[in-house]
Each structure stands twice: as structure tokens, then as C-alpha cells.
Amino acid sequence: ILNVEQSPQSLHVQEGDxxxxxxxxxxxxxxxxxxxxxETAKSPEALFVMTLNGDEKKKGRISAxxxxxxxxxxxxxxxxxxxxxxxxxxxxxxxxxxxxxxxxTRLKVLA
Amino acid sequence: NAGVTQTPKFRVxxxxxxxxxxxxxxxxHEYMYWYRQDPGMGLRLIHYSVGEGTTAKGExxxxxxxxxxxxxxxxxxxxxxxxxxxxVYFCASSPDRGGNQPQHFGDGTRLSIL
Numbered sequence: 001i002l003n004v005e006q007s008p009q010s011l012h013v014q015e016g017d018x019x020x021x022x023x024x025x026x027x028x029x030x031x032x033x034x035x036x037x038x039e040t041a042k043s044p045e046a047l048f049v050m051t052l053n054g055d056e057k058k059k060g061r062i063s064a065x066x067x068x069x070x071x072x073x074x075x076x077x078x079x080x081x082x083x084x085x086x087x088x089x090x091x092x093x094x095x096x097x098x099x100x101x102x103x104x105t106r107l108k109v110l111a
Numbered sequence: 112n113a114g115v116t117q118t119p120k121f122r123v124x125x126x127x128x129x130x131x132x133x134x135x136x137x138x139x140h141e142y143m144y145w146y147r148q149d150p151g152m153g154l155r156l157i158h159y160s161v162g163e164g165t166t167a168k169g170e171x172x173x174x175x176x177x178x179x180x181x182x183x184x185x186x187x188x189x190x191x192x193x194x195x196x197x198x199v200y201f202c203a204s205s206p207d208r209g210g211n212q213p214q215h216f217g218d219g220t221r222l223s224i225l
Contacts, residue, residue, distance in 0.1 A: 004153065032210030043115070043201070046213030089154075093210035097142060097161060098169065101153035 004092050006102035013080050014110050020076045021105040023090035027071035031095030035064055035075055038087040038104065047075075047088075080109040113137050117202050117217035124192045124224050132187040132220050134202030142205045143185040144169075144214065145177060147198040154201060160185055161208070192224045 005024040013019045025033060032051045036044035048057040053068040061078045077084055087104040115136045124130055134143065141162050146154040156169030160179040174196060176188045185204075189196060199221050203214040 034210065034213050036213070036216075041218075043216035043218045044214075046215075049211065049213050051211065091154075091214075095209040097144075097159055097167075097208060098156055099144075099154075099210070099214070101146075101155075103151065103153045 004090060004100045004102040006088075006090060006105050008105060009103070010106040010108070012108045012110060015081060017080050017109075018076065018078045019080055019107070020074050021088060021107075023073045023075070023092075023102055025071050025073070025090070025092040025100070026094075027069060029094035030068045030071075030092070032093050033066060033073050034091040034093075034099070035073070036089040036091070038089050040086075044089055075105075077107075080107075082109045082111050085109045115202055115204055115215050115217040117200075117220050119220060120218065121221045122223070124189075124222065126192060126194060126224060128192050129188070129190050130192065130222075131189075132200055132202075132222075134185045134187070134204075134217060135183055136185075136202075136204040136215070137183065138204060138206070138215065139182070140204035140206045140215070141182075142208060143179065144203045144205075145175070145185065145187045146201045146203065147171065148201060148219075149198050157187065157200075194224045196222065197224045198222060 035047040038044040050066040055066040089104045091099040091101045144159045145157040158177040163182040202217040205214045
């Protein structure tokens with residue numbers, strides 16, 4: 001059974017802190033890993049699509065790295081702001097039509 | 112840009128009733144998906160479609176049926192609703208088969224079965 005694990009489940013940080021969380025996925029049959037940002041009462045919004053081992057992507061203060069050999073990806077937020085409060089979701093695909101989602105990391109940034 | 116639109120946004124049903132959830136996308140995407148989201152669990156795939164006129168079962172298909180008569184629409188049906196189907200349902204679409212492009216999600220339908 002393929003499983004995607006995200007840690008921590010939730011965390012609270014102070015405004016201005018930098019933080020990071022982890023997505024662990026099967027290291028075999030890897031094709032792509034997606035990161036989504038999901039605000040309450042809204043739809044998940046794509047952050048990154050990562051396909052290559054060693055990939056590093058950046059969007060403003062948010063960046064992500066990928067290690068397909070060991071099966072993990074890190075998402076970093078530099079200088080967290082209250083508007084970064086959301087659930088961050090990762091999804092693994094082996095190149096079929098199906099995606100396996102983690103349960104997300106719920107981030108709360110305190111002003 | 113409308114993107115992916117789900118209707119209705121909320122619904123309460125009694126056990127045994129039927130209903131259809133509609134998903135519409137205006138991005139000309141080939142691939143469409145229905146997921147359910149339950150507390151403590153990741154999004155789970157119910158059914159998906161790889162093009163107009165095609166559908167396939169996902170991880171948790173029991174109790175649901177789908178149709179994709181038009182490329183832009185993907186319908187999810189509950190023939191006889193059960194309390195276990197209380198959930199938030201998300202529709203998504205993608206232009207890409209394998210995952211080189213992200214999925215685009217609707218805002219969700221919150222469904223309660225009494």
C-alpha cells in the first residue's frame with residue numbers, strides 16, 4: 001500500500017519565524033510530487049510540481065526541495081507571515097492518473 | 112476565470128435519498144477527478160475520467176456513480192445516500208496525465224447525510 005506521510009500535523013510559529021515541514025513518499029516508481037496550499041473554506045492551490053531528484057523550487061518566501069532516492073520533500077517558509085496560515089498538502093504520483101495525498105501540515109502564524 | 116466550479120456548495124440529505132454533484136471546468140482539461148475529504152485522512156480518489164465518455168474507479172468508488180458526457184462536466188451521483196458518505200467532496204481537473212502539471216480544484220461540496 002502506497003502511503004504519503006506529512007509531518008508535523010500542525011504547528012504554530014511567530015510572525016517572522018522561518019519554518020519547514022516534511023512530505024515522505026514511496027521512493028520507487030516516482031514520477032512527480034505536488035505541493036498545494038489550502039486555506040480554510042477554499043480550494044487547494046498549487047505551489048510546486050517537482051519531478052527531478054535534487055529539484056529546488058522557489059516562489060517568493062516559499063521554497064521546496066526534493067529527494068526521490070530517499071523519498072522525501074521539504075517545504076520551507078522564510079519569515080512567516082499571518083497570511084501564510086494554511087494547510088500545506090503534498091501529493092505523490094507514479095505517472096498514472098492517480099495521486100496519493102498526505103493529510104497535510106496545518107500552519108498557524110501568530111502575529 | 113471560473114476554473115473549476117462545483118454545485119451545490121452544501122447539501123443535507125436523508126438516508127436513502129439520491130443526488131448528483133456537478134463539476135464544471137472551463138480550461139479544456141482532459142482529466143477530471145472526484146475526491147472525498149474526511150477528518151484525519153488525505154484526499155481519497157472516488158472516480159476519475161481520462162476524457163469525454165470515459166470513467167474509471169478510484170480508491171473508494173462504492174456507493175457512487177459518475178458520468179462524463181461532456182468534456183467540461185463530470186457528475187458524481189449518490190443513488191442511495193448513507194451516513195458514511197457524509198464528507199466534503201472535491202472535484203479537480205488536470206491537462207496532464209502523469210503529473211507534470213498540477214491539479215485544479217473546485218471549492219468543495221459539503222454533504223451531510225442524516
